[in-house]
Amino acid sequence: MKASKTGEFALIDRIISEINKVKPGEWNSLVSGIGDDAAVIRSRSRYQVATTDCLVENVHFKKSFLDWNALGWKALAINLSDIAAMGGLPKYAVVSLAIPLNTDVEDVVRLYKGMLEAASESGTVIAGGNISRASEIAVHAAVIGEVPARGKVLLRSKAKKGDLIAVTGRLGAAAAGLRTLGGSLHPSRNDADILEKAFWYPQPRIDVGRILVKSGIHCGMDISDGLVADLGHILEMSRVGARIEAARVPVHPSVAVLGFEGLKLALTSGEDYELLFTGKKEAIEKVAAEACCPITIIGEITRGAGKLDVLDNDGKNIPFENGGWHHF
Ligand SMILES: Nc1ncnc2c1ncn2[C@@H]1O[C@H](COP(=O)(O)OP(=O)(O)OP(=O)(O)O)[C@@H](O)[C@H]1O
Ligand SMILES: Cc1ncc(C[n+]2csc(CCOP(=O)(O)O)c2C)c(N)n1
Numbered sequence: 001m002k003a004s005k006t007g008e009f010a011l012i013d014r015i016i017s018e019i020n021k022v023k024p025g026e027w028n029s030l031v032s033g034i035g036d037d038a039a040v041i042r043s044r045s046r047y048q049v050a051t052t053d054c055l056v057e058n059v060h061f062k063k064s065f066l067d068w069n070a071l072g073w074k075a076l077a078i079n080l081s082d083i084a085a086m087g088g089l090p091k092y093a094v095v096s097l098a099i100p101l102n103t104d105v106e107d108v109v110r111l112y113k114g115m116l117e118a119a120s121e122s123g124t125v126i127a128g129g130n131i132s133r134a135s136e137i138a139v140h141a142a143v144i145g146e147v148p149a150r151g152k153v154l155l156r157s158k159a160k161k162g163d164l165i166a167v168t169g170r171l172g173a174a175a176a177g178l179r180t181l182g183g184s185l186h187p188s189r190n191d192a193d194i195l196e197k198a199f200w201y202p203q204p205r206i207d208v209g210r211i212l213v214k215s216g217i218h219c220g221m222d223i224s225d226g227l228v229a230d231l232g233h234i235l236e237m238s239r240v241g242a243r244i245e246a247a248r249v250p251v252h253p254s255v256a257v258l259g260f261e262g263l264k265l266a267l268t269s270g271e272d273y274e275l276l277f278t279g280k281k282e283a284i285e286k287v288a289a290e291a292c293c294p295i296t297i298i299g300e301i302t303r304g305a306g307k308l309d310v311l312d313n314d315g316k317n318i319p320f321e322n323g324g325w326h327h328f
């Protein structure tokens with residue numbers, strides 16, 4: 001059967017079942033493997049975390065609005081965000097570059113300048129990589145980081161009934177930025193600048209990730225595919241349900257002007273790379289007092305296994321046919 005028919009997550013399940021048949025080598029050191037933002041590996045008194053993600057032309061961006069410096073920033077930032085989503089500190093990155101033969105060398109330099117900005121802001125060393133020619137541009141990165149104290153890690157499987165659900169920052173700006181760059185949305189010049197920047201320059205929430213674990217939060221992930229879809233992963237892995245109040249979702253001000261369409265972008269469009277987490281009210285208040293960005297409580301974890309209700313002001317369920325991005 002073709003990947004386009006099975007869907008992204010059924011394909012990953014198939015990969016998992018092949019891996020589980022073999023379980024080679026240091027399998028016992030794996031605290032948490034496939035299923036979270038990064039793999040967690042036991043190492044002396046610490047945990048190591050490892051992740052990989054990529055940006056591919058015509059999937060994650062188009063040549064028509066490509067900015068090489070921004071591509072470099074974003075390719076590393078989306079990986080740093082996965083480390084942040086585990087409560088980790090990034091340490092080393094390796095980068096695999098696929099570029100067409102006629103790529104300008106200065107554009108590659110621009111790409112690396114963008115990537116190095118993200119690396120130096122987060123204290124990450126670019127330690128190596130790979131290069132290949134290709135028909136379309138693709139930047140793959142992998143990052144290794146560490147969680148300084150064993151057990152103090154954010155997992156998708158740790159949501160508990162009665163936990164409150166919270167997010168960092170404001171949502172929907174990256175998706176509105178993509179539409180602005182693609183020419184299907186026409187905001188004011190000022191909003192266009194803000195939204196395009198949100199699309200190209202996501203800010204990995206590494207500091208907040210550390211604050212979360214220090215404040216007693218155990219469950220978190222980053223929002224790459226869309227809030228509804230990503231919360232779905234937490235519900236599945238934690239075997240719980242959730243109720244969200246749409247009016248509490250922090251829609252980015254440059255997106256809120258779009259009304260219900262703006263709310264839909266904030267709930268289902270992804271690429272904001274904010275953190276989504278659950279925990280006790282007191283722990284979330286501790287986080288809010290320390291974090292450098294807004295922290296908003298949007299709902300509650302419930303018993304109903306896998307069931308997610310997004311409620312409007314009248315307490316009615318807002319249906320979402322497609323809660324987020326799927327590659328297949
Ligand atoms: N080709 C693969 N081989 C092994 N594991 C995979 C593969 N692709 C994905 N996974 C694993 O499946 C899980 C889900 O992957 P996914 O890419 O959706 O997560 P993510 O990187 O956190 O999200 P996003 O890519 O949207 O930022 C992760 O734990 C990931 O490690
Ligand atoms: C040209 C173009 N069309 C659509 C999108 C939207 N998009 C692509 S991948 C993705 C999820 C995150 O990626 P991943 O799951 O690979 O980490 C989203 C929301 C885009 N960025 N560019």
Ligand SMILES: [Mg+2]
Binds near residue numbers: 052053
């Ligand atoms: Mg991924």
